[in-house]
């Protein structure tokens with residue numbers, strides 16, 4: 001019985017089926033016209049586009065999307081004028097605290113499981129508190145590997161991890177950009193007014 005199943009899988013596995021000669025279509029590129037062969041019309045068209053952007057970018061004033069950062073910041077403008085909406089912007093992470101000031105995370109491992117960049121690392125340990133079984137003894141996010149997709153905050157069952165409106169994240173080394181539990185809790189402390197839970 002087991003061998004019949006194995007034979008059937010082999011027979012219907014598309015990777016093991018050879019491509020028939022009659023299924024192969026050969027497509028030949030159309031020959032270029034004389035004007036295409038000398039590239040001249042395309043060069044003129046390209047210059048035209050460059051000059052159009054050159055002249056139309058003058059005199060745009062406040063409608064320009066270029067900001068004089070850091071004096072001007074994206075949060076000072078609405079999204080239609082190059083700004084950001086703090087309530088749904090996906091910047092650097094924070095670990096939220098509960099009403100007692102403790103880390104809210106219950107170390108369920110949902111966020112590292114769902115993370116497509118594999119940049120969340122948690123060591124779960126027995127909780128020192130009675131209201132939960134586990135807590136994160138270690139919680140790290142590599143902000144350089146993160147793609148800021150927001151999947152971790154979507155997956156969290158207790159709203160412990162969130163992305164904040166902070167986007168000017170800097171570090172002098174790769175290690176500085178690996179945010180540990182204390183740093184993530186600190187981000188919560190400084191962003192709670194900007195993005196209340």
Ligand code: SF4
Pocket residue numbers: 114115116117118119120141145146147148149150151152153
């Ligand atoms: S935002 Fe996406 S990539 Fe970044 S830690 Fe969360 S799940 Fe991973």
Ligand code: SF4
Pocket residue numbers: 104105106107108109110111112122152155156157158159160161
């Ligand atoms: S999903 Fe939430 S509770 Fe679970 S490990 Fe991640 S931050 Fe902690």
